[in-house]
Amino acid sequence: MNPGQLLQGTVCYWRDDKGFGFIATDSGERLFFHIRDFEATPQHRPQRGDLLCFQLGLDKQNRPYALALQLATANTILLTPSTKTISPKGPAIYQIQHQAWCFRYLFFVLLLLSLLAGSFAFTVPLFYLEASLFTYWLYQIDKKLASSGQQSRLPEESLQMFSLIGGWPGAWLAQKRLHHKVHKAPFQREFRFVIYGNSCFLLWLLSESGTAFLHKVALF
Template structure:
């Protein structure tokens, strides 16, 4: 069967952080595509359910893929209002990285100054508030059907460095991530690991360690 010059299909999978996805053609063929293969830079990033028009290409392994892609105008028009109100995932991730660097810098300074034991509650409060905010953002993204979500590793990381009380409150109040068993198993290990580390720091051996690293 001779294929038309340009095909049409629906995005069935999209991974925004990697910039690739799969589109199902109207002939029920599943094709790979990458953000770099768009004919022109799209008005927004693709999402699951978007309609695309494209040409058929062949890679080095002789596999078909979608190239010269274009986002259908009807899809762009339908999603413009949602785009204006959707959280900027990239900006949120940048803020999360900045907070992480700042947190560890303050942690190091408190250890060197010998004041770690006195500001532990402040660390937990700060990390918990930030973790709760991340859960709120991820909940909004999930409710709006946004194609990009905050990585679960980031949520678990901020819980591990002391934000697990905020994460626990967020899970209960927002009903977020409470039914995903794999996430809950990891979360229990995070609480256990953080609690063991804190108890060790408060023990005699931990106090001796803190005294050794103190510079002032």
């Protein structure tokens, strides 16, 4: 999309008390917009599902956003393929939850096997890699759900839980690359505690007392 070009998209998210929302385009992009960027006062406040005409702009961080907005009417609807209404689509939440439970079972089975084999210290990198890949995938899914405007989202507690059991490197990478959850201060505070808690627990497990505890668990 080029700046200055008249474009169209569908409101997939709108927060009326804050005056901002997101527009979904048929190319799969999700653009921020604010009520102050309308060319003229709209006939009604934007709502989810409204078709908007806009131009593309760049903010101070060179991120694209929608400006020169107006509610699409019969006179402003573009006769292009982009006029089709975008229906919210995204992964089925029940499938994601099922896969998450499968991962939990696999994780604890591998943990039990490593304890029985007495090789926990050698399998730590494998645990972190597996948990990080899965947690990164969860962030991708949640980002797609948010972009498609679905109300059913992955609970933040689930994202934090998978970070806590070793997936926080993948979560950190996903936040940086996908720009997801990075501006939610409460979530970021919890995430820092998760990293600290996981690191302390790992150091304890690798200590003499932690190793003795693991041996007892394995024997039990």
